[in-house]
Amino acid sequence: MTNFNKNDIFEVQVIDLTHEGSGVVKIDGYPFFVENALPGETIEMRILKTGKKFGFGKVETYLTISEHRVTDINLDYLRTGIADFGHLAYAEQLKFKRKQIVELLSKTAHKADFPVLETIASPGVTKYRNKASIPVRSVNGVLETGFFRKHSHTLVPVEDFFIQQPEIDEVVIAVRDLLRQFGLKAYNEIENTGFVRNVVVRRAHATGEIMVIFVTRKVSFFKVDGVISALTKQFPAIKSIMQNVNASTGNNIFGSDWNILFGQDFITDIMLGRKYDISAPSFYQVNTPAAEVLYAKAIEFADLNADDVVIDAYSGIGTIGLSFADKVKHVYGVEVVEAAVENARKNAELNGIDNVTYVTGKAEKVMGDWVTEGVKPDVILVDPPRKGLDESFITSAASVGTRSIVYISCNAATFARDVVRFEELGYALEKVQPVDLFPQTHHVECVGLLTRVKD
Numbered sequence: 001m002t003n004f005n006k007n008d009i010f011e012v013q014v015i016d017l018t019h020e021g022s023g024v025v026k027i028d029g030y031p032f033f034v035e036n037a038l039p040g041e042t043i044e045m046r047i048l049k050t051g052k053k054f055g056f057g058k059v060e061t062y063l064t065i066s067e068h069r070v071t072d073i074n075l076d077y078l079r080t081g082i083a084d085f086g087h088l089a090y091a092e093q094l095k096f097k098r099k100q101i102v103e104l105l106s107k108t109a110h111k112a113d114f115p116v117l118e119t120i121a122s123p124g125v126t127k128y129r130n131k132a133s134i135p136v137r138s139v140n141g142v143l144e145t146g147f148f149r150k151h152s153h154t155l156v157p158v159e160d161f162f163i164q165q166p167e168i169d170e171v172v173i174a175v176r177d178l179l180r181q182f183g184l185k186a187y188n189e190i191e192n193t194g195f196v197r198n199v200v201v202r203r204a205h206a207t208g209e210i211m212v213i214f215v216t217r218k219v220s221f222f223k224v225d226g227v228i229s230a231l232t233k234q235f236p237a238i239k240s241i242m243q244n245v246n247a248s249t250g251n252n253i254f255g256s257d258w259n260i261l262f263g264q265d266f267i268t269d270i271m272l273g274r275k276y277d278i279s280a281p282s283f284y285q286v287n288t289p290a291a292e293v294l295y296a297k298a299i300e301f302a303d304l305n306a307d308d309v310v311i312d313a314y315s316g317i318g319t320i321g322l323s324f325a326d327k328v329k330h331v332y333g334v335e336v337v338e339a340a341v342e343n344a345r346k347n348a349e350l351n352g353i354d355n356v357t358y359v360t361g362k363a364e365k366v367m368g369d370w371v372t373e374g375v376k377p378d379v380i381l382v383d384p385p386r387k388g389l390d391e392s393f394i395t396s397a398a399s400v401g402t403r404s405i406v407y408i409s410c411n412a413a414t415f416a417r418d419v420v421r422f423e424e425l426g427y428a429l430e431k432v433q434p435v436d437l438f439p440q441t442h443h444v445e446c447v448g449l450l451t452r453v454k455d
Contacts, residue, residue, distance in 0.1 A: 002028050004050045009060055014041045019100055021084040021442045025057070032057040035150075036078050036087060038066040068092045080147035080156050083163055083440035090439065094119040097444045098434050101412045108416035111429070116446075119434040120297070123289040126440065129164040130203050130269075131286045133253055134172050136179070136196045138186040145176040145199060153189060163440050168201045171210060171235060175199050178230055182223040189249070195222070197246060198253055202278065203237075204269035205288035211240040211267045213280055215253060219245050221261070228262050239263045242280045254281060266343070272296065272323045274351050282340040283316045287437045291319070294408065294435040294447060298381060299324045301431070301449040302406045308378040311370070311402075313363040313393070318344035318356070320381060320408075325353045332375060333358040334366040364390035371396050381406045388414025391421065398425035405450040412444050419450070426454045 004027075014037045016024040023037025025045060034057045037043055042064040045057040065071075068089040077083035085093050098119045105111040122128060134145045137155040146158040161169055179186075179196055187197040200213035212231065214221070221227075221243060232238050241262035246255030258265070258280065266277040269284070272292050278284045285291035298320065304310070308328040312321035315333030317340050325331050325348075333356065335341050344358040359366055363384070370377075380402050382389060388411060397405060405422060409415035419429050427450040437445040 002030070004030075004047055004055065006047055006049070008047045010045050010047070011063065012043060012045050014039050014043065017096060019442060021088075030055065034059060036075070038069055038088060040064075040066045041069075074160075074162070076147075076156050076158060077162050077440075079149055080158070081150050081441075082147050082158070082161060084150075084442055086162065086440045090121070090125050093439065094121055094434075094436060097436060100444050101415075101432060101434055101446055104412045104416040105419070105429075105432070108413065109419045109423075109429070111419075114429070114432065116432045116434065119436055120293055122287060122436045122439045123293070124287075124439075126163055127166055128290070128439065129161075129168070129286045130205050130288055131284070132161065132164050132168045132172060132199075132201045134199045134201070136176075136186045136199060138188065138194070143176065143180050143184070143186045143196075145172055165203050165205075167208070167210070167237075168203050171201050171203075171212060171231075171238075172199060174231060174234055175201075175212065178227050181230075182226055184222060184227075187217055192217075192249055200244075200253070200280075202267060202280075202284075204267050204278070206270035207268055208237050209240075209267040209269070210235060210238045211242065211278075211280065212238060213242045213244055214261070215244045215246050215255075217245075217247055219243075219257070219259070224261060232262060239267050240265060240280075244280070271319055274319075274322050274347070276317055276319060276322075276347050277343050277350065278317060279339045279343050281337060282343050283337070284319070285437065287439075290435060290437045294437060294445060295320055295323055297433050297435060298406050298408055298447045299327075301433075301447060302379045302381060302404065304328050304379065309376065311367070311375070311377040311380045311397075313367065313380065313382045314384050315344060315358060316340050316383070318347045318358065320383060321356060322347055322351060322353055325356050329355065331356045332370065332377070334361055334363050336360065336362055362390075364393035364396070367393050367396040371400055376400055377402045379404050379406060381408070383408040384414075386411040386414065389418045389421075394418060394421045394425065398422065398427065401452060403452050407448045407450065408445070409448065410443065410445050412446065415446065415448060419448070422450050426452055428453045 012025040014023040022033040044061040073086040144157040185194040187194040198215035202211040243259040245257040312333040321331040430449045434446040
C-alpha cells in the first residue's frame, strides 16, 4: 500500500458519496473522505489525516467538474452542515436518498435490490424550514448568531440560512441586533459564562404565527421588557415569546424550566385540514408541506377501514392520528413528552374529534400495557426518533397479530434493522416510499409498510 503523509497531494477520481455527503476516493484500495467532492469529478486532493482504515482529504484543485454540481452555493452552507448536499443538483439528491435506503436494506435486512419507490420531491427545496435553533456566541468580541462549523463549536456567523423560511431569518437577525443593543452577553461554553445560549424560532406555515424562545444560562433576564417591546413591535406575527433556562454545561439545547415572557405558550398551524397547537418543546415536522405528503402516503399505506382500531406510537401533538381519526373506530396515541400529549388532547378538542385516547409514557412500556389490557389494534403506525424502535415494542406489536405496521422513519439504518426484527416475528416488508423532508441535506425520511404473513 502507498505510504501516506500529511499534505501529500494526489490526483484522484471521486467514486461515491458517503451518507453524510462527503466524496469517496480510493488510492490502492484505501479510502479517503473529501468534503465538497462529487462522484465523477477528478481532483487534486491534499491529505489531511490518515487512520488504520480510512483517511480525510481536501480538494486542492478541481480538474474536472461533475455535471450535477451546483456552483453558486455559499460554501459556508457546506462547512456548517446547514445544507451539506447544497452542491448537488436536486434531482440527484433524490436519487441518492433512495440509493441510501436500497443499500441499507440490502446490507442490514439482506434484501438485495428491494424495489424502493422513487423519492417524492419536497414541494419547496429551499426556505422551507419552519423551525430554527440558532446558537449565540461571541466572535471577535461581537455577539453573533449563526451555525457551528462541522465537528466543532466554532461559530460561523450567518444571516441567510438558505433552507429556513425567510421570515425566521428576519427574526433571528432582529434578535441578534437587539441583544447587541441592550448589552446582553453571548454564552461562553468554555468558561460557562454569558447569558444567551440559543435563540429558537418557530413559524407556522399556514397561519404565519411566530414563537421566539430565548435559551438562557440563568433566569434573570436583564432588560427583557425592552427586548420584547421592540421585537413584538417589529413583528406583529409573534404570538409567543418563551424563556428556557438551561444551566447545564452539556450540549442539549433545552433545559427543564420554562417561562412565558409574552403572549401564550403555543402557536397554531394547519396540516391536512386540521388545526394544531404547537408548544415550545413539542416535536413538529420542520417541512410542513412535505410532511403533509408523507402523512398522506402513510394513511394510504394503512388502508384504513371504519371499524379499525389504530395505535399511533410516538404520536407527538397528534398530527398523524388526528388526520385519519374520522376514518377509523378509535385511535390510541402514546408520546413521552407530556407537553406534546397535552397538545394532542387539546388538538383533538380543537378539531371536534372524540374517538382518540392519548397517554404519556415510553412507547415500549405503554404498548405492553395495552396488549395486557386487551387492546387489539388492526394497524400500528410508528414514527420513532432516530434510534428506531425498542425491541420490546416490536415484540408487543407483533404479539397482537395486527394486520399491518406503517413505519415512518427518519433513519434508514434503524429502519432496516427493525424490518429484520419484524420479519422474524411474522411480518413482511411490502413497500418503501422515500419522501424528501430535508432538501439540500443528507437526511432521509421514508414510510414503509409491513404486513402480517403468518400466525
